[in-house]
Amino acid sequence: MEYNITRKERDCIVALYENSGFPLRLFNIADILKIKAPTAYELVKRLESKNIINKTNGIISLTTYGISIYDEIIMAHRTLELILTKSGVNSDTACEQIERIDYLMDDVSVQKLFKSLGQPQTCPHGKPIKVN
Amino acid sequence: MEYNITRKERDCIVALYENSGFPLRLFNIADILKIKAPTAYELVKRLESKNIINKTNGIISLTTYGISIYDEIIMAHRTLELILTKSGVNSDTACEQIERIDYLMDDVSVQKLFKSLGQPQTCPHGKPIKVN
DNA sequence: CATATAATTAGTATAATACTAAAATATATA
DNA sequence: TATATATTTTAGTATTATACTAATTATATG
Incomplete structure (x- = not known):
């Protein structure tokens, strides 16, 4: 990691x-x-x-x-995307925004965010959040 | 802007x-x-x-x-910091993490996040969130 | 084999970051 | 004021990431 x-x-x-x-x-x-x-x-x-x-x-x-890096990126991506869309950000806008930062996120923080969201199985687009 | x-x-x-x-x-x-x-x-x-x-x-x-740029950075910083600490991330860790991304956030998204948090007046450290 | 496709090398460029050493400028003190 | 100190600026160099064109080499296909 x-x-x-x-x-x-x-x-x-x-x-x-x-x-x-x-x-x-x-x-x-x-x-x-x-x-x-x-x-x-x-x-x-x-x-x-x-x-x-x-x-x-x-x-x-x-x-x-x-x-494994991809998994972390996409986990961060979808978790953050979910937080943004939940707040009313359009999902395309959210995606573009998150692409700029997902690879800079610390995995431990992302995991905590993910848990606090109730460990959702899908992101706003319906793709599964956790890969491995 | x-x-x-x-x-x-x-x-x-x-x-x-x-x-x-x-x-x-x-x-x-x-x-x-x-x-x-x-x-x-x-x-x-x-x-x-x-x-x-x-x-x-x-x-x-x-x-x-x-x-005005500082205001946007710090708004993003504190809003994200609040989201992370609410999820159980230690506030120093959160701060370090957020420093890497706050200046990359789109202000419109940050504003929506901020509103969805109930427009808190202070960040985890007690500093006022909105400056202007 | 010849041609087309793909990969590689060579060369150049820019932006951001960062350094050392030296020169220039400014400020302060004797 | 003259000298010493402090600060700024210039010059020169380096690295990393990004990106290009043009040319060459390698590979594959007809």
């Missing part, structure tokens, strides 16, 4: 998880993140060196560690 | 407001932020160019715009 990532690294981790239905190569990541291949190359290299992702025959996927 | 600042800029704004009891010069800011004078110089120059702070005879202070 206790990871330290940047915003683009966060977006890459989320993209990898959420598009894991088919094999993702560098150019797919560049497409999804709307960046050019060399930029994606650097990003991927950084994430590889942090042991967050893994490249096998050009197919990029999250490592176990990477998945 | 949609501002865009960095973490160090945030810290500088907060430091300026919270130490406004006596005139603050460059070396005071460097001391408070625990950075060297040339680093503080660059930071201050950046904030000046954004019209957030003002330097008169070497005395640095927040502009009206700078104060």
Whole structure:
């Protein structure tokens, strides 16, 4: 636990998880993140060196560690999203807002928030909150 | 009013407001932020160019715009701090956690959160939440 | 094999952060 | 006032993250 990532690294981790239905190569990541291949190359290299992702025959996927980071991000995301939407914030606005901060949240705090919300099983969009 | 600042800029704004009891010069800011004078110089120059702070005879202070940014930061800070502490997060932990994100919050969302909390007059430390 | 696709390297750029060392300026004290 | 001290500014360097273009290399497909 206790990871330290940047915003683009966060977006890459989320993209990898959420598009894991088919094999993702560098150019797919560049497409999804709307960046050019060399930029994606650097990003991927950084994430590889942090042991967050893994490249096998050009197919990029999250490592176990990477998945655990994703889990924490998405847990924070959905918990905060729920708090905001409960207060009347539109769910798209909430989502955009939370994307900027979810990867900066301390997991212990998020867990406490989650419990105080009654451990909801779904977020405002209906997706399950807890993954593992 | 949609501002865009960095973490160090945030810290500088907060430091300026919270130490406004006596005139603050460059070396005071460097001391408070625990950075060297040339680093503080660059930071201050950046904030000046954004019209957030003002330097008169070497005395640095927040502009009206700078104060309005401080108000938004602190509003976000205290609102989020309250949510975390209510969930059982220790207030020092909450404070450290929130410092990383308060300046990234959208004011409209914060206002809604604040209202849903019943517009509390004080934060966990007893300081008044709304400044203006 | 030739061509198309994809990945990589090289080179450049910007913003934010941060430092040291030196120079310039200002202020204070003898 | 002259010197000493304090403060600011400049110059130069470094790192990390981000992002680009252009060129090259590798791989795959027809």
